[in-house]
Amino acid sequence: MSHASTLLEKISNRTAKVGVVGLGYVGLPLAVEFGQAGFRVTGIDLDARKVAQLNRGESYIQDVPTSAVAALVQAGTLSATTDPGAVRDFDTINICVPTPLRKTKDPDLSFVVSAVEAIAGHLHPGMLVILESTTYPGTTEEVVQPILEKTGLKAGVDFFLAFSPERVDPGNEKWTTKNVPKVVGGLTPDCTRLAGALYRSSIDTVVEVSSPKVAEMVKLLENTFRAVNIGMVNELALMCDRLGISVWEVVDAAATKPFGFMPFYPGPGLGGHCIPIDPFYLSWKVKEVGFEARFIELAGQVNGAMPHHVVDKITDALNTQSKAVNGANIFVLGVAYKRDIDDVRESPALDVMALLLKKGARVTYHDPFAPAIDGGHWAGGIDMASVPLTAEALSAADCVVILTDHRQFDVADIVKRSRLIVDTRNSVKTDHPHVFKLGAPVPIQ
């Protein structure tokens, strides 16, 4: 039997040993899906704390219930290790490590390279390797394949290689790893077929494309689409601000058009591990072929300026009460990058708070999902802890700033108890003289 037929059989009868490298927001849910499909799954992560937690049957990712992890760990179908050597026993490997940007906005593939080098040390004939980390088109063939082929084994012949982008949307209860269609592009038809078979075992819909490059570009189209549309509506918010029109009312009314329009909403800026970062992987790559990705750069400029605009809005709001930002007590509500999640990576709320601190404000925050902020992980540079959302905290603030609209916030109570509010999310639906909104007319005093 050929390597391809042997692996296909192992996948279909669930005897394939499945490995997931990188057990974060993407890797853990995927490992759980594979486990629930009946595979024996081993996760590898450098972070010993995550490995220990998983092996105790605990989830550390909000969207993955501990009960699901515990059931698989108890059944002996899911385990984790920090040992890269575990790869030697795997038939398939999904790589889900981070792909951040360097300070210069160049791709940082160091996590992918080190994970692939560790795999190369134990690569064996018949293995299937799938990269899931978001990256620029060409990475699988130009970076991953050469490292694996240094072993003397040939991709598409001795082992199989594919790219499949992850589309997880943290906090989304309707669309999960299982029911979001999965795009897959292999190096050869066999590579695509095998990767497709692995995903079909645990994901409802698999969409096969002609190459890893196409699959890599699909992800960047999706994220660039969001970055550009959010940039456009953020710019519209700035226009509405100047013209004294509510951008929120405009977008909601436009969204009644049943065709040719999709609503995007403004906010304090982009956040998370995807939208602010991934488009720059593409703009960096196309520079190699003498192309300037103008939409991406422009969206980056508009979205990147939003925290400054929010600080201007706070300054103007305080000004109506004859107060300065310097020395003002500013109480921020919500620091996670979006509603109802605990992820503060790249959160624009942190940029707003850092700018306010720099201007001499006394900043406190409340976020039920983010009890603490590590000084090493944000521009403000200080450790902070969430303070309770009490009537006293609200009334003591010179300005309350709504940066993330968590559903559990009692907006009516916040409006009642605060002296001045800047709302960047349209949380406050009614007009009040003390509520200033992003992209809306100045309230009548």
Ligand SMILES: NC(=O)c1ccc[n+]([C@@H]2O[C@H](COP(=O)([O-])OP(=O)(O)OC[C@H]3O[C@@H](n4cnc5c(N)ncnc54)[C@H](O)[C@@H]3O)[C@@H](O)[C@H]2O)c1
């Ligand atoms: N978080 C999302 O919403 C999301 C959505 C779609 C795509 N993605 C993409 O998926 C990839 C992973 O993102 P994430 O949010 O899961 O990141 P994450 O930081 O939550 O998890 C990555 C994990 O990889 C581990 N790791 C790093 N290097 C390793 C190595 N050499 N060997 C083993 N483990 C290693 C880290 O310790 C960490 O636990 C990124 O490319 C990201 O752009 C993320």
